[in-house]
Amino acid sequence: MIQKKYKLKRINETGFTKPIIDEARFVINYKNELNPAQYEAASAVDGAYLIIAGAGTGKTRTLVYRVARLVELGYDPQSILLLTFTRKAANEMMNRAAILLDHRCSKILGGTFHSFANSVLRKYSKAANLDPSFTILDQGDTQDVINLIRTQSGFIGKEKRFPKKETLGKVYSLSVNTGKKVEEIIEEDYPHFIDQLNKILEIQKIFTEYKRRNNLLDYDDLLVYLKNFLEDFNPGTKSLLSSIKFVMVDEYQDTNKLQADVVKGLTQINKNIMVVGDDSQAIYSFRGANFKNIIEFPKLFNDVQIIKLEENYRSTQEILNFANQITEGAIEKYTKHLYAIKPGGELPFIVAASTENLQSKFIVEKILELREEGVPLGEIAVLFRSSFFSFDLEIELTKANIPFQKFGGMKFVESSHIKDVLAFLRIASNPKDVVSWYRVLLLHEGVGPKTAQKILDELATARLTIKANPENITNFSYNDRIVKLFQLLYTLHTKNDLPSEKLDLVLEYYYPIFKNIYDDFNKRKKDLEIFQNISENYKSLDSLLADMAIEPIIDSVIDVEATDREDEYLTLSTIHSAKGLEWHSVFIIHAVEGYFPSSRSYDNIDTLEEERRLMYVASTRAKQNLFVTYPMNLYDREAGITLSKPSRFISEMNPQLAEGWLIDEDF
C-alpha cells in the first residue's frame, strides 16, 4: 500500500498562476510603505525584470525592500546576489535592509563585479584553472607590466611614434570589455597608429602570456576568468550557480558587454534576474560601458517585465526643471519624465566669478552661511568634472578651517610610497609577482632597470629563489643590501605572521630608503601610519592585498578616524564618484566651456552627449539648493588659451529656470 505524503490542491486550470500571497503574513507592510511601481518591483520573485528608475525615485529603497521581502519569504540570504557599482553602495543597502527587517539581510552576497569575481575565483580556483594565490594588478600595475614589455620589445624607434603604455592599456582593456577587436578600436580612436597594428597586437600577446605565467590578474582578467568559469559549466560552476537563486544588478546602464555576459552566465540555472538603471545617467562609456546594454536587456532574457519608477522624492521641482532642461538639449531623447513629490523650493543659482579663486572664496562663504542656517556640513557637497578642479578650493577650505573629505582622483593606494610598501607584501604573498619585484629592486641604490632585470632573470631560471636558505644567495655578486632584501622577503614569505606584523617588518626595512627618496617624507609618513591601522583589521595577507587593489580605501580611512572624532565633513567629489548619492545643497564648479564639457569631448558627438548626462547626474544630486558656478578667466595650460564662456549646458538654459548672479569683486 502506498501512503500519500502530500495533498494536491487545485488553484486553477493551468496551474501557472502564482499563488496569492497574503500580505498580512509579512512583518513589513510593503504595500503601504512603497508606491505602486516600487511595490511591484519589490514584490517580484521569479523571472526577469528591468527597472528603469530615474534619479531620486527610490531605486535603492526598492531594492532594499525586495531583499527584505525575499528573506521574509524564507529564501536563504546567501542565495541572493546583489551586484553594485561600489562596495560602499552594497554595504549601504545591506545595512538598510538589516535595519528594515533584521540581521539576516546583511548576510546576502554583495559587492562589485570585480570583488565578486575575486571571491569566486579564489574559492573555485581549481575549476577556474587558476592558482589561488594570484595577485591582482590595479591599473597602474597593469600599465607597468605593459611598459616593461613595450620597452623590451624594441619596437620604439626614433622615427615613428609608438603608443604609450596608457594608450596600449586603454586599447586592450576596451577590447576585452566591449568584445571589439583591437584593430577596430585603433581604427576608430587612434587611426594614426594603424600601421603599427601588428606590433600592438604582438605586445598584447606577450602581455597576456606574461600575466598567465606570473600568476597576475588585471581588473579585466577578473571578469574574463569569471565569465569563462561560468560558461565552462563544470561541476564547480554548477555548485556555485545552484546556490545563487536571485541576481540583482544596480546601475545597469553603466555595465559593458563583458559584464552583461557575466550576468547571463550567472543566471543559467536560476533565471531570476532584476536589473536596475537609468539610461539618462550613463557616464562610463570610457570604460566600455554602453547604455544600449540596458535598452537591449529585454532581448537577453525571455519575458522581461519592465517597471518604471518616475516619482522623484529627492529634489524640489525647481531642481528637477533645471535638470530636465539639461536633457532637453540631448540628441538622443530619454523615455522618462520625472515629477517631484516635494513641495517647491528656490530656483537654482548660476554664479559667475571673475577668477577661479573668487569662485573658491564664494563657495567658502556660502558654505559658512548654509551652516549658520542649520545645514550640517555632511549635507553639503562640491562636485566637479575632474579631480584637479578642486585644488584651489581645497586651499581656501583649509584656510577657513572647513573639514572636507575628497572622493575620486588620486587615491591613497596610488601614491608611490604606499605602492612601494604594497610591493613587498605582494612578493610575500606571490613570489612570482614580477612587477612588485621590479619595483622593490629599483628602490635600492645602485640598482637600475638593467640590474633589476638581471636579478629577475635569475629568479625566473630558479637559480635564485626566496624559498631557499638566504645564505645561498651570497654567492651572487649583488651587494649586501640585496642579500638583506632576500632575507626579509624570505621571512615575510615563510613566517606565519599577521599582516600587520609583516607590515611592521617591511616598514622597518623600508623606512631608511623612504626617508632618502622622498623630500616630503614627513607628509607621506602619515599615510604609512594609516596603512598600519588598516592592516590591523585583516587576518590574512591575501585579503588585505585584494581589498587594496579592488576596494577604494577611503572608507577605511574614515572608519579609522571616525572613532576618535565625530566631526562632520564637507564632501568634495568627482561627479563619477558622486553617483547614487544626494545632499541638501550641491555646488557644481568649473562649469566652463572647455572644462565641462571637456574640450576633449568636442569632436565626438557621443562623448559630448555623455558630458551632458554628467551634468544631469550632478544636478540631480541636490535635494534643496543647487549652485552652478564658473570662473570667467581660467587659463587652460594645455590649450594655451584663457577660457571664459560658461558651459553650454547652462548657457542654453531657459533663463526662467535659474537665477543668474555675478560675484561682486569687493566681496
Added chain:
DNA sequence: AGACCCGGTTTTTTT
C-alpha cells in the same frame, strides 16, 4: 654601460 639627476610636460572620469 648603467644609474642618476634635472627639467619640462601633462593630467578626465574608475574597478
Added chain:
DNA sequence: AACCGGGTCT
C-alpha cells in the same frame, strides 16, 4: 605629483 627624455656622472 608622476612620467618621460635627455644629458651627465660613476
